[in-house]
Amino acid sequence: METATPIASSGRPDSGESGVERRLPRRDSPGRGRDFLQGIVPTRSRADTAGWLIAWFVLVAIAVQIAATVLDNLTYDWWQAYDTYAYELAAQHLLHGQALYGPALIYTMGAWKYPPVFAQLILPIAFLPDRPVDWVWRILSVVCLRYMCGSWKLTVLAILQWPVMDELGFGNVTLALGAVALWSFRDKRAIYLLPWFAGLKFGPALLLPYFWVTRPETRRPIVAGCAVFAAACLASFVVAPNLWWDYLGTFGWEVSSQMQSGLVRAIVPEHGGIDFAIRLAIALVALVVAIRWRLDWLAFIAATCTMPIFSLTRLAVLVAWPLWLRGVVDRWRQADGPWQRWLSSPLVHLDMLPPLPEPGTRGTPEAAARTAGA
Secondary structure (H helix, E strand, O other): OOOOOOEOOOOOEOOOOOOOOOOOOOOOOOHHHHHHHHOOOOOOOHHHHHHHHHHHHHHHHHHHHHHHHHHHHHOOOOOOOHHHHHHHHHHHHHHOOOOOOOOOOOOOOOOOOOOHHHHHHOHHHHHOOHHHHHHHHHHHHHHHHHHHHOOHHHHHHHHHOHHHHHHHHHOOOHHHHHHHHHHHHHOHHHHHHHHHHHHHHOHHHHHHHHHHHHOHHHHHHHHHHHHHHHHHHHHHHHHOHHHHHHHHHHHHHHHOOOOOEOOEOOOOOOOHHHHHHHHHHHHHHHHHHHHHHOOHHHHHHHHHHOOOOOEHHHHHHHOOHHHHOHHHHHHHHHHOOHHHHHHHHHHHHOOOOOOOOOOOOOOOHHHHHHHHHO
């Protein structure tokens, strides 16, 4: 049987009686390429490797499609943001002393529907070019989306969903609202921002009674946040009372406005006030149920989907739906059979599911800790 030639410390062949016996690797050894590949592609099992390949094929395909969509939209005046334009126009009107409010149809571009305090806060953007403002807001919205998804892989999957892509195109505040609402469930410091978003879209106000009842430790931030927002509105009224009277006057025509256009959906399309009252009543019922059974997910949906004008793009706040299904899928794959591993492996590498523990370690405290951490 052929044996390796011992190498002494001098580097020359030796009898093998002294020095450390070792084999010098060849530069053309195929192990180098294999080790490099194993450092990238998981090889714990065939199911794991196949799942990784499928996941990255899907991610690359989606990324190419997203890039093509962005490049195509850039050819049309650098992709103007429909809703961000309303913010920019409001700041310019405020700067030049023009009317901030006026009768407008639901599809009127550039109509400002928020309280004057927000127009006063964004006044500096009146001095900036429109397109950079559009794109800065889009980038911030992508960051908010990343927070809601929890990973960049899931963010890429979320952008492919048309409500998310449309929201990024329109440049509304929906994704920022969703991120703050989700953050408030994790950190009570986010509750200071909820009254501000309630002033914009009303729905986040539903989270305040939910937290007040289910999380007593949040009561101080709720009171402080509402007090700060009220003080800001009072200061805004002192500076420009006419703007506030004009804003209150908008409720007269908004209540009787037509609520059907494009992606906008309404229960009572011909009467905006009645439509919002019905949707608000549904949200309040959902809130009561959420409080009774401590259902955070239901409170989140009620707060983020209840707005004076409901567009289908508001569903973008629900982009984390794969995360909500984790418990269901995890229970299904507890058997740890071949079908469970082969079918769930791509979802693991897309960050939709936590990784399964190593074979033979299921049920151990270490495995439970890894799954909980994921």
